[in-house]
Amino acid sequence: MSLTNAPDPAIRAAIVKQDLDNVMHPIVQHRALEKSQMVLVGAQGSTVRDADGTEYIDGMAGLWCVNIGYGRTELAQVAHDQMLKLSYFPHTAMNEPAAKLGEQLNTLMGGGYHSYFVNSGSEANEAGFKIARQYHKHESPGSYRYKVLSRHYAYHGTTMATLAAGGMGDRKAKFEPTDGNFLHIAAPTCYRCPFKLSYPSCELACVTNMETTVQAEGPDSIGEIIIEPIMSSVGIAVPPDEYLPAVEKICRDYGILLHIDEVINGFGRTGKMFAHQHYNVSPDIVAVAKGITSGYMPMAATIVKNNVFNSFLGEVSEGRNVMQVNTWGGHAAAAAVAVRNIEIQLEENLAERAGEMGKYFMDGLRTLFRHGTVGDVRGKGLLIGVELVTDRVTKKQLGNAEMVSVVDFCRKNGVIVGRAGGGKQYSNTITLCPPLVITRAECDRIVETLDRALGAIGK
Numbered sequence: 346m347s348l349t350n351a352p353d354p355a356i357r358a359a360i361v362k363q364d365l366d367n368v369m370h371p372i373v374q375h376r377a378l379e380k381s382q383m384v385l386v387g388a389q390g391s392t393v394r395d396a397d398g399t400e401y402i403d404g405m406a407g408l409w410c411v412n413i414g415y416g417r418t419e420l421a422q423v424a425h426d427q428m429l430k431l432s433y434f435p436h437t438a439m440n441e442p443a444a445k446l447g448e449q450l451n452t453l454m455g456g457g458y459h460s461y462f463v464n465s466g467s468e469a470n471e472a473g474f475k476i477a478r479q480y481h482k483h484e485s486p487g488s489y490r491y492k493v494l495s496r497h498y499a500y501h502g503t504t505m506a507t508l509a510a511g512g513m514g515d516r517k518a519k520f521e522p523t524d525g526n527f528l529h530i531a532a533p534t535c536y537r538c539p540f541k542l543s544y545p546s547c548e549l550a551c552v553t554n555m556e557t558t559v560q561a562e563g564p565d566s567i568g569e570i571i572i573e574p575i576m577s578s579v580g581i582a583v584p585p586d587e588y589l590p591a592v593e594k595i596c597r598d599y600g601i602l603l604h605i606d607e608v609i610n611g612f613g614r615t616g617k618m619f620a621h622q623h624y625n626v627s628p629d630i631v632a633v634a635k636g637i638t639s640g641y642m643p644m645a646a647t648i649v650k651n652n653v654f655n656s657f658l659g660e661v662s663e664g665r666n667v668m669q670v671n672t673w674g675g676h677a678a679a680a681a682v683a684v685r686n687i688e689i690q691l692e693e694n695l696a697e698r699a700g701e702m703g704k705y706f707m708d709g710l711r712t713l714f715r716h717g718t719v720g721d722v723r724g725k726g727l728l729i730g731v732e733l734v735t736d737r738v739t740k741k742q743l744g745n746a747e748m749v750s751v752v753d754f755c756r757k758n759g760v761i762v763g764r765a766g767g768g769k770q771y772s773n774t775i776t777l778c779p780p781l782v783i784t785r786a787e788c789d790r791i792v793e794t795l796d797r798a799l800g801a802i803g804k
């Protein structure tokens with residue numbers, strides 16, 4: 346289906362009925378879905394099209410993932426060709442596309458890594474926790490390190506362990522109790538510093554808080570620290586440049602593994618292939634998903650540094666092998682699509698483009714400061730947050746009804762924007778994470794639509 350196809354109201358109505366009668370959707374309230382009724386049928390570049398013919402600029406690249414943009418027919422061809430050869434075989438054996446993808450990821454990481462393939466960002470983080478536990482069992486059997494340090498308001502996935510690793514109370518509440526071995530410390534959310542300090546005079550109080558927690562808990566009990574370099578769930582938080590190196594130092598000083606979550610940040614989103622590469626750190630475990638296929642196939646990976654990987658080598662009788670298997674891991678057709686997707690990102694210099702376009706976009710968004718409701722505009726590359734407040738001095742969050750109005754106004758005017766999920770503290774932030782192929786004209790259109798949306802709520 347292409348963007349030129351004519352709308353067909355009867356087909357659309359039939360799909361809506363079929364869906365509402367039979368499907369249970371994630372996170373969205375069905376009563377709201379009954380009203381909004383988006384039925385997507387086509388997409389191209391940064392634009393998606395509803396079956397009623399309405400087109401939207403997708404300011405969120407789907408769920409933060411369609412990095413190379415929609416409508417790349419060559420990826421359909423790649424999947425087709427690979428399926429005709431070998432669609433799938435368990436990854437206890439080898440296949441050509443997954444081997445290629447492993448090499449590609451290792452090269453992008455600068456060498457010295459192996460990839461364990463899974464199907465989603467949640468699984469990639471979950472496998473990371475398990476690999477860290479197993480590593481510590483192998484390497485220091487006397488002092489078992491099992492706790493994971495994470496940050497308040499973080500999001501790392503939807504499984505029970507990744508949920509427990511997350512720091513959003515309202516996402517967890519319905520499922521508690523969760524595993525208690527995930528500890529949370531202050532995040533580098535500088536616009537709303539948890540210590541009410543300002544950078545640089547804060548001297549990175551959040552890192553001091555992290556080290557104090559490590560010492561208080563007992564360093565020998567901490568297996569890893571999980572960090573999303575540019576935190577998305579809080580409406581995008583870009584930490585001070587020294588933050589990640591300081592976290593890495595704590596890891597090295599106390600024998601803790603550094604687990605980096607690149608599920609959103611990865612594959613060019615922030616202006617480099619991986620966001621941790623802005624900060625010159627060398628993580629032990631890296632979770633990737635989303636942009637690894639730009640949404641053309643489900644695929645994800647836990648990329649493991651060789652010091653950790655080597656701990657899994659030994660005689661069969663030693664039982665050091667990865668003690669888990671997942672049916673679709675290393676899926677040949679998905680891996681082939683991932684390989685070509687990454688080649689496209691490299692051929693089209695999309696990471697560099699994200700850096701440049703992000704600056705252009707943020708300059709445009711900063712013109713919105715003419716509205717008293719815009720408290721902060723922040724981001725890196727094409728990962729951007731616009732935090733809305735009732736008062737710039739007190740920073741009181743804009744209320745839910747007005748936030749809904751802003752998002753709905755944009756939608757009604759053909760622009761999809763997101764809203765941070767990090768709980769009540771951060772849901773007053775508009776998030777923007779468009780395909781990395783977005784044009785200047787499309788960025789202008791998003792800015793202009795937000796401008797009108799903020800005008801419409803009278804602020």
Ligand SMILES: Cc1ncc(COP(=O)(O)O)c(C=O)c1O
Nearest residue numbers: 465466467500501502608609634
């Ligand atoms: C930072 C981060 N980690 C992990 C995940 C989980 O990925 P998935 O939804 O593919 O399981 C997400 C999903 O949005 C995410 O934003």
